[in-house]
Amino acid sequence: MIELANRDAQASSATKRPKAPAALWAAGVAVVLPAAIPIVHLLWVVLRPGGFYAGGFTGARLLDLAASTLRLTVAVTVTTLALGVATAWLTTRTDLRGARTWSTVMTLPLVIPSYVGALAMLSASGNGGTLTRLLEAVGLPGLPPLRGFWAAWAALSLWNFSFIHLLTVPVLRRLDPALEDVSRGLGAGRWRTLWRVVIPQLRPALASGGLLVALYVVAEFGAVSMLRYDTFTRTIYTQFAGRLDTGPALFLAGVLTSGALVLVVFQQMARGRAALHGNRPAREVAPVHLGRAGQAAGQTFLGLLAILSLVLPISTMVWWMIRGIQQGNSLLGIVPHTLRSIGISAAAALVVGVAAIPLGVLAARHRNSVVRVMEAVPWLTYSLPHLAVGLAFLVLTVRFARPLYQTTTLLVVVYLAMFLPQALAAVESGLRRVGPQLEEVSRSLGVGPWGTLRRVTIPMMRRSALAGAALVFLSVMKELPATLLLRPTGFDTLPVRIWSATNEVFYSQASFAALALVLVSAAPVYFFVVRDIHD
Template identity: 35%
Template sequence: MTFPLRPEGPPPLRRWRATGLLAPAAVAVVALVASPLGFVVAQAAQAGWDQTRRLLGRPLIATLLGHTLGLTAAVTLATAVLGFGAAYLVERTALPGRRAWTVALALPLAVPEFVRGYSWVSLFRSVHGYWGAVLVMTCSLYPLVFLPVAAALRHGDAAAEEVSRSLGRGRLATLWRVTLPLTRPALAGGVLLVSLYLLGEYGAFAMLRYTTFATAVFTQYKLGFDAASASLLTLVLVALALLLVGLEAWAGRRARVTRHGALARTAPPVRLGGWTAPALVALAALVGVSLGVPLYALGYWLLKGSSTTLPSASVLGATAATLGYALGAAVVATAAAVPVALYGWRRGTRPARAVERVAYLTRALPGIAVALSVVYFAVHWAQPLYQQPPMLVAGYVVLFFPLALTAVRAALAQVPPGVEEAARSLGTRPLAVLGRVTLPLVLPGLGAAVAMVGLTASTELTATLLLRPTGTQTLATQFWVYTSGLAYGAAAPYAALMVALSVPSVLLLTHRTLRSGS
């Protein structure tokens, strides 16, 4: 038998060039997406040293810092407790109706925070300020802890817990000393998302009359048009967010969990016995407060509002505009995420991981920071684009790029390792491999990514308020106009539509998170 010296196929040079294109593309995309970080710094630098000191030394900063940190501390603690508790009940106990509870517990994510704020404020005058904000944001955000922790509990190996029991530690001690530490990475990831949302949220806090960095930036920019002050506040906000990301990475590394042996056996569910009823009551209360109250408020105002106003034409227009911008942004963001995801997936090298990490870092950018940097860019370098549709699409793309990247990576994870190499070894060129093997395999996943980003973008408020083209109203901005005028009935159809649009993406997210186990 003889072996040919070189197999049939593209010559080495072309092979190198075709795969070599991927890295520059990935780096370029990530550089574009991360550029707002640079703009924030550049804009703040214009303020000058003395002005910076004066602006940062104001008592306002201390107040805002106190507000933001106080709220973040209370809400992250509450969401961690509720999210972990609900996940444990649903995944590890013999609670009746566990699958239905999982969906019901995730669904509050479908109610945008500002819609939730509206439903409480419009029903109860007493809900406002710090405790109002804690209530509203906890109800909105606990699913961000619940979902990853439930996935970790579902896919974790029960052997460690059984060993702990056999060493004489009871159920509670095992929960505290083994189960909780093993879910710590998931818990830390969820808590990070919660705190990032808290830093970036504007609409709900404005409605609850609670000032944080984000609301202060918005007010300074919109009302006072004090660009330097606004950008300095933004810089503080971004610094806080980056600090949180760093903390999470540190916590995640300390809790690094390696599992050898592919045999993860699920634990038999814990029988609750006499605790079944209290557990059911607790979950029902959580779902009732976080899902029931907004639904009741929407129903109430829809019925009441339909007698006074009939905004059907503007609802249709706003829906069309919303979906148009959201889908446009979703397609662009997903397409941009493909090279970055492919680069990280194909080569687990250090630069590839670094590029991906920078891309994920941009999720620390609050909507308001992204919006302000897009405005800054348009005003300085792209004047004709100012307040034009591309500005809003660009803002959405930057804002939701990490979401698109996660979804595309999830799709790529379904591709069996080695199929690309197998296709290459059969003499197919890299680009043809992409077209004939990789993309067909991930196409359903890419569709899901577009849907996910599009539906999430369709309920975005903060950046939309700043970036929308003159005269355009999306569902969120039109809703905002009405609620600012206390026209709760007129606002209800817009809120209901946004909730309805969010439901599919929440179901998708729930399914994906619990299946993947990450």
């Protein structure tokens, strides 16, 4: 009887749910189409009937690329998981002095893209590098140029562990201490309780964080190219830049896309049905007492991480900037690049923020199987390497929409395809915090669907939509590979300027652009990440 009553209630609520206007469906489909284009095209390149064109790539060469990419991905993912969990545990579960400040400091490397970190490593090592000069000043041999696997591993680990830290901190704060009390009551020690009770409860957060880092490494182009470590992305760009035939580069992009989608499937299987976050427990967990030796070890560990990920790169770039000014270079030369980056990022944030509204309303207020598929498409594109997405759009526009090639309009469309989920998640979150009652009252007073959307729905989700747009702005500011492929001639953004100046070994000019990028990116990171990490 109870089950029948529940079914009747669900059927009753379903019948009361307003039907989505046709125009809302049309807008939702139009928003999803740009995200669907690269997935369909890249998978078609690999899976189309009649075989594919590999452009002379042998199976052995593909295996070499896969092995080098996988090696780096596994090494960076394991390292960032270890660093992120360690920093989160120290700053949330112990009596470490200054824990709140340290937790904030551990999020700050987010403002430094990996390719900026790679620039710092290159300009600090080799002949004339800052660390080389310091070592030689005290009679020690200088550092050789930092390149290859170990340099790429260090760069990608140091400037990505903050993602794991951010995901782990709120989960640790919400774990119920009752299970840990039971474990200790049964005789388990502190460390056994940590491994047997605490870590398993972190599995959903660690699976999501590990996937985020793994996809980032697979898609990374700037750092691995600067540090000269061969992965799929570096080889794709080499094939594209070095020959007229785009077939081999497109084939490799399709293979890389297939691998990224496999990673997403594995993450969903590993995550299972567990929720990422639970409710705040009724009581706080008693912090672990570190003692004098533990305090010293914790402070040293966090201090070393802060020096490597923040102090060294920023001080190195400042040194090169001062040296460039002394040699007659002007800071005004970076102003056009900064204005271009801010302008295109603001335009993309506006377009993506507005475009996320119809799909977000469909997902939150009119959810069904069709909407679920529509919502999944942007998330799949979000998981793809940006170089592969950019290459797919390049090939398609050259063949079928030549007037769009190398225009800012195409750039904004590509940014919409790549970063729509950031704004979409924020819009859905804002709508789900507020029930549909106000919208129902509006309709009962005779206001139509569009009037209700304009007067009630959009004002309710305004703050969440602005937060999503700010995340899009930050992501576009730092985006390199797709911008490098598709930008109009002479339209050099800050990341493109960093890339080109580093390749020409103009470290002073690259440092100008890198510092400008860090400064512009710092504000959104502070307001939407650092400020809310302890909430």
